[in-house]
Amino acid sequence: MTKKITIAIDGFSSTGKSTLAKQLAKHLGYIYVDTGAMYRAVALFAMQNDFISVNSLDKIGLINSLKNIILEFKFNSDLGFAEMYLNGQNVEKEIRTIEVSGFVSKVAEISEVRSKLVEQQQEMGKNKAIVMDGRDIGTVVFPDAELKIFMTASAATRAQRRFDELQQKGDSVTYEEVLKNVEERDYIDTHREDSPLVMADDAVEIDNSHLTREEQFEAVLDLVNAIVKAN
Template sequence: MKTITIAIDGFSSTGKSTLAKQLAQHLGYVYVDTGAMYRAITFFAMQNGYISNDFFDKETLINALPSIKLHFEFSVELGFAEMFLNNTNVEKEIRTLEVSNFVSKVAEVSEVRSKLVEQQKEMGKNKAIVMDGRDIGTVVFPDAELKIFMTASAETRAQRRFDELEAKGDEVTYEEVLENVQKRDYIDTHREDSPLVMANDAIEIDNSYLNKEEQFKVVLELVEEVLL
């Protein structure tokens, strides 16, 4: 049976991971959340005091990269793979707004991107993979058979993220989340190394007014066209 590589890029909180999980489960493909990898390194930097609101010791983080071991472990209970940092499950810890506030800064560091892109390329060498992030269709898998670029208004994305955090019991305000979304958009699109851009051959999907089921149906039709 023909297998392909599906690259999903886009702005923060556009539901890339949700869509990627749905596709991977439906197709029996491997799913890789590259955002979790960047979040894990960010969490490591926070734990070790390398980054704060007014401080970022990039050199020390870069020197520590060889000691950072990342891997995913599939959870039968959850139905997706969880992120492990140095053999510790950090799936819950990396999803906080605090980590979100720093992750784009960490993702700007070329040495961090180089380390993770190398791992991501290795994960996808046998195809049958769905990977989401910021530079999957442009850097990691420029030859992917299907590239999706997801977008939505900042306000829509902030509301979705706020609802998600509130449901988890996090004490945040909508204004805080909107500011985080806008800040991350700016950093992601303006960094020197692999900025967030839509690949020339990507298909743009604005899901501002699509629910999860509608979005999945639209993209699954695109997948089926490629698989024919």
């Protein structure tokens, strides 16, 4: 029987972590978990319940309401991956907006939010054969993961990718807005007190500024195969 491993993919926003994770999970027959979607769903909940706005954050109110948040991933056979559900509602489209992107890092700073979601994530991966991407997967969620990837690219490159993606979805947004959002999220993610975005000591860094998706996938798949064969 082929050995099953845990693959942790961390990195900055809009580096294509989810795309790579989906590719690997599909190829390996592993479970894929987009932890960013979980934090985005909590941010959406905070927005819907007036816990967060451009000028305010009711941290206590959100913390006290965490017990009312039910997060689920439900597989969509037409799409080939699982979508995010918040309290029984499919919110996959809503959580990908620039508005949610503007709040998600602030919500993810809250220790009680991180604690709730990390516990769920660790439960999902207890049997291995999982690919999980986020900000603290290799450092906090699965520090013993057999393979840890840390993805990066220039802010300008990532902003352009995100801008193109939003344009294709029909969202009305400027490149400057997206770049500002990327830079603000980078700062918050790397400077928060609880589980800041850092590369694990044993992670493999991949700068994909000039890599195609296929080149990146093949490079990481080679790492996976080497680890599986060595064990």
